[in-house]
Amino acid sequence: MPLHDSSYKHWEGAHLGLWRRRLAITSNGLNACLENKAIRNLSVVCWTTSLLLVGILFAIGQLLVPDSIIIQWVENLNPQLQAFATMLTSWLAQNPGLSVRAVQNVLFYYYSVYLLRLTIFALGMALPFLITRDLASNAIIIYSSKAVSRGDYLLGKFATACGLIFLTWLGPILAAWVVGNLLAPDWSFFWHSRTVLLHILLHGLATATILSVLALGVSAISQKEKTTTGTWFVWWILGGVVTPIALQTKPWLQHLGFNYNVDQIALAIFRIGDDLRTAQDELPVLGDMLRTVSASTMQQLNSPAITGAIVGLLVAMSAAIVIISKKVKPE
Amino acid sequence: MPPPLVIETQALRKHFGSQHALDGVDLRVAPGAIGLLGPNGAGKSTLMKCLLQLQPITSGSAKLLGREVGTEGREIRKRVGYTPELDCHIPGMVGCEYVTYCAQLCGLPFQTARQRAHEMLDFVGMGQERYRKIDTYSTGMKQRLKLAQAIVHDPEIVFLDEPTNGLDPKGQAQILELVHSLWKTYGITVVVSSHLLHDVDRICEQIIIVARGKVLVHDSLQNLKARKRGAAEVVLADRHEELRSACSRQSWPCEMLPNGHLRVEHNADSLNPLLELLHSLQLAPLEIIPSPNALEETFLQALDLSNAAP
Numbered sequence: 001m002p003l004h005d006s007s008y009k010h011w012e013g014a015h016l017g018l019w020r021r022r023l024a025i026t027s028n029g030l031n032a033c034l035e036n037k038a039i040r041n042l043s044v045v046c047w048t049t050s051l052l053l054v055g056i057l058f059a060i061g062q063l064l065v066p067d068s069i070i071i072q073w074v075e076n077l078n079p080q081l082q083a084f085a086t087m088l089t090s091w092l093a094q095n096p097g098l099s100v101r102a103v104q105n106v107l108f109y110y111y112s113v114y115l116l117r118l119t120i121f122a123l124g125m126a127l128p129f130l131i132t133r134d135l136a137s138n139a140i141i142i143y144s145s146k147a148v149s150r151g152d153y154l155l156g157k158f159a160t161a162c163g164l165i166f167l168t169w170l171g172p173i174l175a176a177w178v179v180g181n182l183l184a185p186d187w188s189f190f191w192h193s194r195t196v197l198l199h200i201l202l203h204g205l206a207t208a209t210i211l212s213v214l215a216l217g218v219s220a221i222s223q224k225e226k227t228t229t230g231t232w233f234v235w236w237i238l239g240g241v242v243t244p245i246a247l248q249t250k251p252w253l254q255h256l257g258f259n260y261n262v263d264q265i266a267l268a269i270f271r272i273g274d275d276l277r278t279a280q281d282e283l284p285v286l287g288d289m290l291r292t293v294s295a296s297t298m299q300q301l302n303s304p305a306i307t308g309a310i311v312g313l314l315v316a317m318s319a320a321i322v323i324i325s326k327k328v329k330p331e
Numbered sequence: 332m333p334p335p336l337v338i339e340t341q342a343l344r345k346h347f348g349s350q351h352a353l354d355g356v357d358l359r360v361a362p363g364a365i366g367l368l369g370p371n372g373a374g375k376s377t378l379m380k381c382l383l384q385l386q387p388i389t390s391g392s393a394k395l396l397g398r399e400v401g402t403e404g405r406e407i408r409k410r411v412g413y414t415p416e417l418d419c420h421i422p423g424m425v426g427c428e429y430v431t432y433c434a435q436l437c438g439l440p441f442q443t444a445r446q447r448a449h450e451m452l453d454f455v456g457m458g459q460e461r462y463r464k465i466d467t468y469s470t471g472m473k474q475r476l477k478l479a480q481a482i483v484h485d486p487e488i489v490f491l492d493e494p495t496n497g498l499d500p501k502g503q504a505q506i507l508e509l510v511h512s513l514w515k516t517y518g519i520t521v522v523v524s525s526h527l528l529h530d531v532d533r534i535c536e537q538i539i540i541v542a543r544g545k546v547l548v549h550d551s552l553q554n555l556k557a558r559k560r561g562a563a564e565v566v567l568a569d570r571h572e573e574l575r576s577a578c579s580r581q582s583w584p585c586e587m588l589p590n591g592h593l594r595v596e597h598n599a600d601s602l603n604p605l606l607e608l609l610h611s612l613q614l615a616p617l618e619i620i621p622s623p624n625a626l627e628e629t630f631l632q633a634l635d636l637s638n639a640a641p
Contacts, residue, residue: 006453008517011485015409015438024435032423138419142480144385145413146436147405330385 021148025156030163032129042122043168046115050172053111057180060103064092065185098282100184100192102275104177108196109270112173112203113263119169120259123215124232126164130157130219131328132228144330154216154324161212170204203269207262210313214258217320220327254305255312264309273302335397337362337488337520338382343391345377345544352377354544355391362488364514366531366552367524368630369541375524376416378541379490383413396487409437412481412489416496416524418473426461426468427452430479437484444483451479455509470497474506482513488520489513495530507534532626540633547633556625563605564592566618577612594623 033039062068071089075082092099134140143153177197181189218232239257246253254260267273276298280290338360345353352374369375380386382395384404393400395407421429427448434444452461455475460468465476474494481489491510495503511534513519525531531538538555540548548555567574574593578585581604584596597605602621609616 006450006456008454008482008513009447009450010517011439011443011447013439013443016440017438018405021436021438024432024441028421028432035423133422137422138415138417139421141385141415141417142419142421142433143436145383145408145411145415146433147409147438148436149405330380 015147018148018152021146022152022156022159025143025148025153026159026163029129029157029160030167033126033160033164036125036129038125039122039164042118042125046118046122046168046172047175049111049115050176053107053176054179054183056107057104057176058183060107061180061184061186061189063089064096064099068185095282096186096188097192098278100189101195102278104180104193104196105199105270105275106272108173108177108200109266109272111176112169112200113266115169115172116207116259116262119165120211120236122164122168123161123211124229124236126161127215127219127228127232128225130161130216131324132219132223132225135220135327136223136225140328141330150328150330154328157216158212161215162208165208165211170200170208173200173204199270203266206265206269210258210262210265210317213317213320217317217323220324251305252308255308258313258316261309261312261316264304264306265313267301267304268306268309273298276301334362336360336394337396338522339394340382341392343378343381343393344389345374345381345386346389351544353381353389356541356544356546358539358546358549360537360539360549362518362520363537364511364535365520365522365537365539366535367522367539367541368528368531368626369526370634371526373541374544375541376492377544379413379492379522379524383408383411383490409484410487412484412486414474414477414481414489414491414494416492420465420473420476422466423464425464426457426472426476429465429476430461430483433480434483439484447483447485448479451483452476454482455479456505471499471502474498474502478506478509482519486519488522490522490524492524493526494523495525495527503530510534528626528630538626538629540630542634548629552626555629556622558625558629561598561600562594562596562622562624563602564588564594564620564623565605565609565616566592566620567614567616570612570614573612574609574614577608581608592620 034043059070062070065071071085074085134143140153144150148156177193177200181193215232218235219228221231222228235257236259239259242257243254243260246256276290276293280293336359338358340356340358343353343356343358344351354374356374356378367375367378377386381388382393382400384400384407388401396410398407400407421432424432427445430448430451431441431444434447435441439447449461455478457472457475457479460472465473468476474497478491478494481491494506494510498506507530510521510523514521514536521534523531523535532552536552538548538550538552539546565574571587571593574595575585575587578595581597583598586594588594595605599605602619605619
């Protein structure tokens with residue numbers, strides 16, 4: 001005789017809404033991703049780099065405080081630097097909007113571009129948990145027999161990829177912006193760096209959407225985890241290898257790699273070429289040093305190949321959507 | 332007032348290229364334990380999948396629980412359970428997590444989903460193995476788990492596609508008993524698709540026989556058996572020869588079956604002549620099984636007619 005009642009019981013409660021069911025798919029996907037040790041470790045690395053950026057932002061903020069520890073330290077290091085430090089501090093104090101905005105813009109551009117490498121790696125590791133395993137185990141039939149549609153399933157999986165991107169990329173960047181400005185000597189830093197936040201959000205949302213769709217597409221290519229993960233990393237690495245070669249031969253080939261296209265979008269959003277030009281024109285002493293930047297680099301920074309990047313990404317996303325619609329079916 | 336119909340289809344068609352998997356299916360099915368019979372490739376699974384919107388309908392219309400299948404898929408699936416024939420699970424999950432997740436996909440809040448998942452796993456007879464990864468389960472455990480995920484959200488109707496596939500006789504009996512109790516005890520309509528007549532005969536009250544995409548027979552098991560009256564299996568402890576001789580005197584064909592039962596063709600609508608004969612011989616049978624092969628005979632007859640049709 002069983003120790004407890006094991007008979008069937010009816011349920012009388014109210015069903016939750018559609019968005020909660022989609023959220024269940026997302027949270028289940030994210031939990032599965034975070035059960036992978038490599039992805040967990042990568043997340044920790046990403047958040048650690050965020051702390052480093054906060055430290056840099058704190059140090060830069062201290063440059064605006066005349067009697068700060070950093071100024072005293074610079075003066076103690078070399079008395080000749082005292083005049084330079086005083087001049088820089090007074091210039092920064094006179095142009096807080098420009099100095100805070102431009103410096104943070106450049107910093108966050110480079111931080112987001114380089115941190116994205118880790119996120120792309122994490123996405124590659126997470127591909128099996130998106131669609132691949134569900135295809136291999138016929139789980140699509142189970143999803144389709146529940147109170148969710150194919151669209152709900154895909155939306156849930158899309159949000160899973162976006163969630164992972166937020167966890168390993170956009171989250172650390174936003175946290176660095178908030179904490180970095182909280183530790184600044186003045187509340188006005190939040191106001192002066194508002195356009196930087198806008199750039200981060202624009203770049204973050206655009207990139208998260210693009211990468212999530214591409215990741216879902218690659219994840220649906222095959223039922224074999226090695227195939228999907230391999231495809232992602234080969235595409236990524238080949239893109240990186242082809243870009244410098246294509247620059248010398250056929251420039252349009254650069255757009256075959258998604259990472260180059262995403263970088264061009266980042267350049268178009270952050271417009272760091274403008275900041276560099278302003279610094280060259282207005283920043284005392286350091287401006288002259290910045291004039292040594294090569295003309296080709298300035299050219300690349302000032303005019304990103306945005307049209308080619310958009311076309312390349314649209315083609316890749318369309319291919320991903322076609323793959324998803326062909327492969328993700330109950331039968 | 333008759334109970335509302337659970338399944339209604341009108342000229343339902345499903346074509347895969349030139350192949351007609353469903354060819355004008357008209358059905359009006361009342362709640363109960365329903366057996367969907369047919370040979371392999373008859374269209375049983377396709378009919379289920381069309382009703383669940385897993386396959387788009389080519390033409391015609393279908394209603395499940397009074398709702399239009401084409402337009403109210405999500406709402407319908409909140410109240411419907413399904414165990415597919417194939418092994419379907421989410422890899423890497425443990426059993427109770429999986430059933431909880433399935434409940435959440437039907438709209439149950441997490442706490443309720445978790446509680447019901449454990450209740451349903453108890454109901455299907457799964458013990459501590461519920462805390463193991465599904466990938467390590469035996470076929471029997473997977474079948475139980477499939478049943479648990481299908482009923483975890485308390486559906487009004489459950490579709491079971493070949494629920495006893497790959498099970499040993501004991502496992503088959505246990506699953507069939509659970510399925511039987513769903514309708515008999517808890518009032519959940521059950522549609523069992525199978526090519527195993529014995530399974531259906533044991534638990535179903537209504538029979539739908541499908542072949543070549545068409546419904547050949549839709550009737551209650553009782554009526555089908557009534558049509559095939561005139562034969563019975565008699566189970567005796569001894570004195571078999573005595574009964575055989577008596578039957579031959581009555582010109583009733585009688586044969587000994589491999590299981591030791593005597594099959595008597597008494598050619599009457601009721602069992603009374605046979606009972607009178609047994610009484611006159613002062614034989615006390617252990618059991619009398621009326622119309623023992625009615626379902627099988629009806630099934631074969633329907634298939635023959637279907638094959639003979641142009």
